[in-house]
Amino acid sequence: MKKYNTEDYFSVIETRTGRKIADCGEETDAQAMVAFDPANRSYMRNKFLMGQVIDIVMPKALPTNEIVQGAAGSSSEISMPSGNGPGQLPQIKLPDRQQEPFVV
Numbered sequence: 001m002k003k004y005n006t007e008d009y010f011s012v013i014e015t016r017t018g019r020k021i022a023d024c025g026e027e028t029d030a031q032a033m034v035a036f037d038p039a040n041r042s043y044m045r046n047k048f049l050m051g052q053v054i055d056i057v058m059p060k061a062l063p064t065n066e067i068v069q070g071a072a073g074s075s076s077e078i079s080m081p082s083g084n085g086p087g088q089l090p091q092i093k094l095p096d097r098q099q100e101p102f103v104v
Contacts, residue, residue: 007048015042 010030012021021041024030030043 007050009046009048010043011046012041012043015040 008027010024010027012024012030012033013019014021022030022033023046024033024043027043027045034041034043
């Protein structure tokens with residue numbers, strides 16, 4: 001069974017043209033807007049239907065029974081390409097520019 005939360009709001013309408021002037025969250029605000037020009041204004045109650053609400057329960061702790069050790073290999077060291085010292089990344093040479101500089 002679906003449960004919907006409803007919320008009322010009030011639309012102030014210009015009666016001559018049918019144009020909406022404002023939406024109000026409180027009925028007293030809509031009545032105040034109509035009081036400015038009662039001959040040409042009215043208000044109506046609308047119901048806003050919100051979509052279905054889903055409650056999500058978060059686990060208290062992350063599961064630790066699925067941790068796999070050494071999945072990438074039996075060694076815990078990361079191998080670096082030859083020629084680089086410890087803690088250095090491999091150097092990549094970018095190609096030279098082939099385009100003319102952009103001048104404004």
